[in-house]
Amino acid sequence: MARQRKKKGRPVSGWLVLDKPRGMGSTEAVSKIKWLFKAEKAGHAGTLDPLASGILPIALGEATKTVPYVVDGEKVYRFTVAWGAETATDDTEGAVVKESGDRPSRQDVEAILPGYTGTIMQKPPAYSAIKIDGERAYDLAREGEAVDIPAREVRIDSLVVVNHEDGRTTFEVECGKGTYVRSLARDMGRELGCYGHVVDLRRTVVDPFDEEDAVTLEELEKSAAEAEADIGDGDDEEAAMQLRLQARFAALDPCLLDTGEAMHGYPSIAVSGDQAKRIRLGNPVILRGRDAPLPTEDACAFERGRLVAIGEIAAGEFRPRRVFKI
Known part of the structure; x- marks a missing residue:
């Protein structure tokens, strides 16, 4: 049996709306953000030429599952x-x-x-x-x-x-x-x-994100550098490095928008904890009540404000298609 490769990076998820500077390519920008956050996975929602500046939404971790929906958004x-x-x-x-x-x-x-x-x-x-x-x-x-x-x-x-x-x-x-x-x-x-x-x-604008959501690379790098500078070297170099990374993440992670922000404007339902468990196992849940949304190919299920899944609503059920980890 083949050994499973250990994933590099940490399982951080969310959207970073970067105000990309002129002269930087989209791939380079994603690589820089992935490195800053030490993320396992990263991707962007719509290439922006090096000549151009402005909104480049970058998805980390589970948020990469919502990239197609942001790509389809108005620009x-x-x-x-x-x-x-x-x-x-x-x-x-x-x-x-x-x-x-x-x-x-x-x-x-x-x-x-x-x-x-x-x-x-x-x-x-x-x-x-x-x-x-x-x-x-x-x-x-x-x-x-x-x-x-x-x-x-x-x-x-x-x-x-x-x-x-x-x-x-x-x-x-x-x-x-x-x-x-x-x-x-x-x-x-x-x-x-x-x-x-x-x-x-x-x-x-890359709907649903705009300039008010954006942060510059310069701001991110400054926050990271200031957070790491507060950590002394100490006698244990490895331990000091880990403390600096923790300080960096504590400074940068608040810049991330929740994964579910990408689905603003899509039909949504609120589900209970038990329903969320069923959905995460790939099972449909029955929708009851007069406020149940109309049938649609793309809808979201949220548990206490957190995105559980994207799926379709049909025949009085929510049927998950893309499930998100807690």
Whole structure:
């Protein structure tokens, strides 16, 4: 019988809403948070380009089971487009490939916005993380290969001008998953006949999380360093290290949001302790009373405010699909 590998890290769970700094990739950010919290498992809900700053929700432990629900949530971005040039990457990192001396007025820009709201077809940038035959599109593009990504359907609920001056326009967009802001800049620039590329990009919302929930990496590192500094070296180096880690976790863990926060807005039921035990064993529970929720594919069961499971409500029962540890 094969020996089971010992898990590395501690079984900490919850959501850390990181205000990701510009210049850092999403994978790097997740690795940094996982290291700070010494977590067994970590993942993020929606890639944010290194060029971009803002909300990057990072799930630890059991919270990783709720990642798909956050990925499906509404996103809000604020971004600035510089008119007059299109780049290979549709942002400031790529070489200029097309130029124009024309600059649109605010009225010109606002006139085309209705064509970019609702359900639209959008062609992702060549420099994107989309896989083509198992390879990332940006890797192929950097190697000089021609990258042709088919247009795909995306949903844009709102696109408005926030500011317009000096050949630049700042927008705010509310959109669904899979929307590329860089593609919006490219396509609007082409329609206006002046070209354009993104020079600043910030994500302010990944529903249900927003900037009020966010903490910066600098704040986390400062809290960890101050907590560890209060612990002396002592004669036992191993014991001192463990005390420093405990002090770090005591300082950082309050920054985590409960796993159940990710399911805000989904139908929910409150269950008793006995019902929670049944659900954690994978068994359904009968829902009684006139306040029982209507049938739905995605609902949550909570015991005293703690997420027990995600499942469906059908035929008067809650049927668990994803169960969460205490």
